[in-house]
Amino acid sequence: MSSDAIRSQHTAPGALPRSERLGPADRLRGPGTVARRAWRGPFVRRLVVADAVCAAAASAVGLLVRFGPTDTGIASASLVIAATLPAVWIFAMLVASSYESRFLWEGPEEFRRVFFAAALLLAIVGTVSWGLELEVARGFVVIALPLATLLTLAQRQAHRWWLRRQRVQGRFQQTTLLVGHRNGVMAMREQLHRDVSHGYRVIGCCLPADSGTPETWEGLPVLGGPEDVIEVVRRYEVDTVAVLPSPELDGSALRRLGWELEKTRADLLLAPSVSEVAGPRIRVRPVCGLSLLHMERPELRGLRLVVKESFDRTCAAVLLVVLAPLLVAAAVAVRIDSPGPVFFRQERVGRDGHAFAMLKFRSMQADAERLVTRLTALSDGNGVLFKMRNDPRVTRVGRVLRRYSVDELPQLLNILKGDMSLVGPRPPLPSEVERFGVEMNRRLVVKPGLTGLWQVSGRSNLSWDDSVRLDVHYVDNWSLMLDLTILWRTVGAVLKGDGAY
Known part of the structure; x- marks a missing residue:
C-alpha cells in the first residue's frame, strides 16, 4: 500500500481530501524524482549505441579511403583495429567518464572528455603498435580516429538539441x-x-x-x-x-x-555572487587549507587580442570575396527600389568610446531619420532603443534585407578597417552611451560586433536589461571558442529571422 493510501486511512472525519489540501507546490510536483529521471538511462544508452555506430562508420571510411574498395592486401593489424574500434571507442569513453550525467546535457565538459578519450586512444594505438611492431596503416588511423571524434561530437550535439526541444515542450523537467x-x-x-x-x-x-x-x-x-x-x-x-x-x-x-x-x-x-562569470574563468584553488574561487582576468589583451583581430580581418576579407555577388545584387536592388544612396552611414561608438561611421545597406526611405520623432510613441523596442515591427519607413527590398540580415553585411568593411569585430557587443549610438551606467560602459572595453550574443538571443525582442546582461557577459567571458560558437549560432538565428525588424 502506498504512503498516500496509508495516510488517507487516518484522515480525520470531515477533513478535506488530500488533493484539495495540497498547496501550489504540491500540485506542481507531479511524479517523484525516480519517475522524472527515468528518461536518463535510455538517453545514455542511446548515446553509447550512437558512439559505437560512429566508430564503426569511421572504421569503414578509414579502410575504404586508405586501401580502396578492391584492395585485398589489408594488413591484419589494421583489420583487427578496424573491427575492434567500436568496442575500444566505447571503453575509452567510459574511462573518460563521458557518460556520467554530471557531464552530460549542459556545458562543454562532455565534449572535452570526448576529445580526451580520442587523444588517449590515439596514444594507446601508437604506443602498442610501436612496442609490438605491428603493421598498422598510418593512413587508416589518421582518418578513422579523427572522423570517429567528429561524428561522436556531432551526434552528441544532435542529442542535446533534441533534448532541449523536448524541454521547451515541458518534458524531462x-x-x-x-x-x-x-x-x-x-x-x-x-x-x-x-x-x-x-x-x-x-x-x-x-x-x-x-x-x-x-x-x-x-x-x-x-x-x-x-x-x-x-x-x-x-x-x-x-x-x-x-x-x-x-x-x-x-x-x-x-x-x-x-x-x-x-x-x-x-x-x-x-x-556564487559572480554568477555571470563563465566557468573557464573560475578555478578552485587551495589557500591556507581553504578551497577558494580564483577568478581569472578576462582575455582582452596581449596575444589573444592579436589572434582575435587577425581572425576577424581574415574572415571579413574572405567573406567579402565569397559574398561579392550577393552584395552587388543587394546594392542594385536598393538602388532600383527607392531613391537615395545605396549605403546608410550612422555614427556609432566603438572601443574606448571612439566614434566611427557604421555602414549598412539602406533599408529605409531616404528621410527616415527625420520621421523618428513622429513614430516614437509607436515604438516596439525595449524602452531605450527605437524599434517598430511594421515600420512604415522600411522599403520593400529593405524588409527582405532585414529579414535575413543582409543589410548588415557592409559592416565587413568596418571590420577590415578595424572599427568592428565579427563578434562583440551591439554597436551603440552616441545617445545611448550618454545614458549608460557603469555596467554598460564595460561593453566599450572591446570592439562592437557584426554579430553577438544579442544577435543569437532574440535581437529586437530582448529587453534593455537582457541586452545589458548579454553584452557585459560577452566582455567578461570572451574567448575564441565563444566567438566560434556565436558565429555558428548566428547562421540559425539569421535563417530563423526571430527578432529581425
Whole structure:
C-alpha cells in the first residue's frame, strides 16, 4: 500500500481530501524524482549505441579511403583495429567518464572528455603498435580516429538539441527549489525562466523569515526558511536545490546541508555572487587549507587580442570575396527600389568610446531619420532603443534585407578597417552611451560586433536589461571558442529571422 493510501486511512472525519489540501507546490510536483529521471538511462544508452555506430562508420571510411574498395592486401593489424574500434571507442569513453550525467546535457565538459578519450586512444594505438611492431596503416588511423571524434561530437550535439526541444515542450523537467534572499531568488527565477531548455522547473523557494514569511511571494510559493530545506526536499521530492549567497547559509551551514542532501536524491547547486562569470574563468584553488574561487582576468589583451583581430580581418576579407555577388545584387536592388544612396552611414561608438561611421545597406526611405520623432510613441523596442515591427519607413527590398540580415553585411568593411569585430557587443549610438551606467560602459572595453550574443538571443525582442546582461557577459567571458560558437549560432538565428525588424 502506498504512503498516500496509508495516510488517507487516518484522515480525520470531515477533513478535506488530500488533493484539495495540497498547496501550489504540491500540485506542481507531479511524479517523484525516480519517475522524472527515468528518461536518463535510455538517453545514455542511446548515446553509447550512437558512439559505437560512429566508430564503426569511421572504421569503414578509414579502410575504404586508405586501401580502396578492391584492395585485398589489408594488413591484419589494421583489420583487427578496424573491427575492434567500436568496442575500444566505447571503453575509452567510459574511462573518460563521458557518460556520467554530471557531464552530460549542459556545458562543454562532455565534449572535452570526448576529445580526451580520442587523444588517449590515439596514444594507446601508437604506443602498442610501436612496442609490438605491428603493421598498422598510418593512413587508416589518421582518418578513422579523427572522423570517429567528429561524428561522436556531432551526434552528441544532435542529442542535446533534441533534448532541449523536448524541454521547451515541458518534458524531462527537474523540479527546483531556490534558497536565499528575495532579490537573489527572483533574479535566479527569471534567469531559469528565460531559457526553459535547461529543464529547471522552479516549484518554490525558501526565504529567511526576517519580516514574516507569506505563502507566496511574487507568485512563487514560499515553502519555508533556510532551516526547512531538507524537510521541503523530502516532502516535495525536489530534484535540485539552488542555494544563493545569504548569511543564513554560511560555510558550516552549507556543509551540513550538503551532508543531509546526500541522504536524498536531490542535487545541490551553489550560485556564487559572480554568477555571470563563465566557468573557464573560475578555478578552485587551495589557500591556507581553504578551497577558494580564483577568478581569472578576462582575455582582452596581449596575444589573444592579436589572434582575435587577425581572425576577424581574415574572415571579413574572405567573406567579402565569397559574398561579392550577393552584395552587388543587394546594392542594385536598393538602388532600383527607392531613391537615395545605396549605403546608410550612422555614427556609432566603438572601443574606448571612439566614434566611427557604421555602414549598412539602406533599408529605409531616404528621410527616415527625420520621421523618428513622429513614430516614437509607436515604438516596439525595449524602452531605450527605437524599434517598430511594421515600420512604415522600411522599403520593400529593405524588409527582405532585414529579414535575413543582409543589410548588415557592409559592416565587413568596418571590420577590415578595424572599427568592428565579427563578434562583440551591439554597436551603440552616441545617445545611448550618454545614458549608460557603469555596467554598460564595460561593453566599450572591446570592439562592437557584426554579430553577438544579442544577435543569437532574440535581437529586437530582448529587453534593455537582457541586452545589458548579454553584452557585459560577452566582455567578461570572451574567448575564441565563444566567438566560434556565436558565429555558428548566428547562421540559425539569421535563417530563423526571430527578432529581425
